[in-house]
Amino acid sequence: MSDTKQRLLDGAMETLRKQGIAGVSARNIAGQAGVNQALIFYHFGSVDDLLVAACTAATGERVAAYRERFATVGSLRELLEVGRALHEEERDLGNVAVLAQMLAGAQHDEKLARVTAETLGMWTAEIESVLHRVLAGSPFAEMADVPGLAAAISASFVGLELCEGVDRPGAQRAMAALEQLGALLEVVEELGPVARRALRSKVSKAAARRG
Amino acid sequence: MSDTKQRLLDGAMETLRKQGIAGVSARNIAGQAGVNQALIFYHFGSVDDLLVAACTAATGERVAAYRERFATVGSLRELLEVGRALHEEERDLGNVAVLAQMLAGAQHDEKLARVTAETLGMWTAEIESVLHRVLAGSPFAEMADVPGLAAAISASFVGLELCEGVDRPGAQRAMAALEQLGALLEVVEELGPVARRALRSKVSKAAARRG
DNA sequence: GTCTATAGCTGGATAGAC
DNA sequence: GTCTATCCAGCTATAGAC
Numbered sequence: 001m002s003d004t005k006q007r008l009l010d011g012a013m014e015t016l017r018k019q020g021i022a023g024v025s026a027r028n029i030a031g032q033a034g035v036n037q038a039l040i041f042y043h044f045g046s047v048d049d050l051l052v053a054a055c056t057a058a059t060g061e062r063v064a065a066y067r068e069r070f071a072t073v074g075s076l077r078e079l080l081e082v083g084r085a086l087h088e089e090e091r092d093l094g095n096v097a098v099l100a101q102m103l104a105g106a107q108h109d110e111k112l113a114r115v116t117a118e119t120l121g122m123w124t125a126e127i128e129s130v131l132h133r134v135l136a137g138s139p140f141a142e143m144a145d146v147p148g149l150a151a152a153i154s155a156s157f158v159g160l161e162l163c164e165g166v167d168r169p170g171a172q173r174a175m176a177a178l179e180q181l182g183a184l185l186e187v188v189e190e191l192g193p194v195a196r197r198a199l200r201s202k203v204s205k206a207a208a209r210r211g
Numbered sequence: 212m213s214d215t216k217q218r219l220l221d222g223a224m225e226t227l228r229k230q231g232i233a234g235v236s237a238r239n240i241a242g243q244a245g246v247n248q249a250l251i252f253y254h255f256g257s258v259d260d261l262l263v264a265a266c267t268a269a270t271g272e273r274v275a276a277y278r279e280r281f282a283t284v285g286s287l288r289e290l291l292e293v294g295r296a297l298h299e300e301e302r303d304l305g306n307v308a309v310l311a312q313m314l315a316g317a318q319h320d321e322k323l324a325r326v327t328a329e330t331l332g333m334w335t336a337e338i339e340s341v342l343h344r345v346l347a348g349s350p351f352a353e354m355a356d357v358p359g360l361a362a363a364i365s366a367s368f369v370g371l372e373l374c375e376g377v378d379r380p381g382a383q384r385a386m387a388a389l390e391q392l393g394a395l396l397e398v399v400e401e402l403g404p405v406a407r408r409a410l411r412s413k414v415s416k417a418a419a420r421r422g
Numbered sequence: 423g424t425c426t427a428t429a430g431c432t433g434g435a436t437a438g439a440c
Numbered sequence: 441g442t443c444t445a446t447c448c449a450g451c452t453a454t455a456g457a458c
Contacts, residue, residue: 004441020319022233025433036443041435043441097318103373104315107308108231117377124381148388151374151381152367159370162314163362166328170335170362177359180414181392187410188399195406199398203391215423236451247425252453254423 005043007033012054017094021105024051052115055102059119062095063126070130076189079130080182084175087157096161099123103158124154138189139196143203216254218244223265228305232316235262263326266313270330273306274337281341287400290345291393294338295386298368307372310334314369335365349400350407354414 011033015024018032026047030037044050066086073079090096099119106113128150135141156178164171188199222244226235229243237258241248255261277297284290301307310330317324339361346352367389375382399410 002441018319020315021231022235022316023319024233026435027433037434038436038444039442047434100373101315101318103377104231104312105233107312107373107376108229108234113377120374120377121381144391145384145388147381148384148391151378151385152371152388155370155374155382155385156363156367157370158373159366159368160363162311162318162369162373163331163366165318166314166324166331167362170332170358171366173356173359174362174366177356177363180355181360183413183416184399184410185395187406187413188395190409195398198401199395202398203394205394213423237453238450248452249426249454250424258452 002043004033004035004039007035008040008043008050009054009057011035012050013058013098016051016054016098016101021101024105048109048111051105052111055098055112055115055119058095058098059122062090063122067126070126073130073134076134076182076185077179079127079134080179083127083153083157084179087160087175091161091164096157097165100158100162120154120158124150127153139199140185140189143200213254215244215246215250218246219251219254219261220265220268222246223261224269224309227262227265227309227312232312235316259320259322262316263322266309266323266326266330269306269309270333273301274333278337281337284341284345287345287393287396288390290338290341291390294364294368295390298371298386302372302375307368308376311369311373331365331369335361338364350410351396351400354411 008029011029011031012024014032015029019028024047026037026040029047029050030040040047040050044053069082069086073082087096099116102112102116102119106116124147128147131146131150132141135144135146160171160174163174219240222240222242223235225243226240230239235258237248237251240258240261241251251258251261255264280293280297284293298307310327313323313327313330317327335358339358342357342361343352346355346357371382371385374385
């Protein structure tokens with residue numbers, strides 16, 4: 001990978017971070033990367049294609065960096081703790097913001113939508129594998145839709161990041177509330193058989209209502 | 212309110228809906244509204260100010276329209292059901308998408324950030340008041356941070372909307388998983404005193420860890 | 423209040439020198 | 441591979457006729 005290509009990939013991410021999807025342009029990215037604007041078209045063909053390439057490359061790196069940390073998680077509470085730490089670090093690095101901006105842009109950009117779905121999928125798959133491990137042998141494992149739960153967690157983090165940008169105290173309170181919910185789930189895991197049966201029945205009924 | 216001003220307000224929302232925050236421009240909005248582009252500056256001063264005005268006006272209308280429906284909610288499960296119905300309707304109308312685009316734009320636009328925080332706050336306040344009513348007399352009421360929970364629910368809906376744009380099946384599965392979680396909370400509400408004490412203790416410990 | 427016209431800028435993208 | 445120069449479209453915003 002030539003130095004210029006790498007600088008452009010980094011510059012694209014940095015621009016998305018600092019200026020958002022509305023601020024992405026060939027000139028902004030080239031300025032951030034410290035290279036000539038025309039090189040974007042020489043190396044990547046278009047701004048859109050550079051953005052796609054940059055998102056693909058960046059996410060692979062981040063997920064790999066966190067895989068190790070996810071591997072140490074052994075309970076729901078720990079998952080939420082690691083999740084919060086991860087969210088805070090990634091937020092400070094600006095990476096959750098990048099994903100949020102990608103998602104916003106992807107709503108009206110087919111190519112960006114494809115790569116963003118992949119990016120999101122990488123995180124969700126990581127969360128899902130942790131959930132499977134953490135929920136092994138718990139009453140949830142037999143009734144919960146683990147992939148669905150993983151997707152819900154991903155989505156919530158994205159939403160929290162965006163909300164944090166306009167109301168930081170509110171978002172932090174929301175994160176704390178989700179941790180309370182995690183603590184609650186742990187208690188449910190330790191329920192006796194009667195309550196467990198009632199639980200399963202209720203959840204089944206809810207599933208039936210959805211059809 | 213003159214017809215032109217109203218057309219511009221509607222046109223701004225419609226543009227945000229159809230083209231996203233990156234597609235917002237005086238020409239796009241005026242085209243959508245079917246009026247001359249220069250009138251934006253005559254009536255609102257700038258595109259940014261029009262956007263702010265439009266968001267303010269539109270949200271007030273939507274929240275008022277749903278207040279009645281929220282008022283009939285009497286349980287957590289019902290809240291999730293109304294929430295899902297509301298989300299589907301608002302999604303089809305494109306209103307959640309508008310909020311998501313506003314949040315994305317607000318990350319790098321001070322004026323938009325202020326009005327978006329207000330918009331988000333209106334929805335969160337509505338959810339919060341329902342939560343207070345629904346949780347009255349339940350074990351949650353004494354320990355849960357209801358405003359935090361309301362903020363978490365708002366944030367999750369925003370995240371789900373964005374994720375739905377790139378992975379609809381995944382987002383729908385996530386929504387279903389959240390409903391399972393709601394069914395679960397209802398069971399917890401019916402716990403006996405022993406489990407309830409254990410629950411409170413766990414949640415307190417989690418709170419202490421957060422410091 | 424609404425229009426046309428336009429200034430002045432920034433955008434994507436390309437041609438062609440080196 | 442990288443640069444300069446440039447085209448043309450689209451952008452915000454204003455001036456001035458009506």
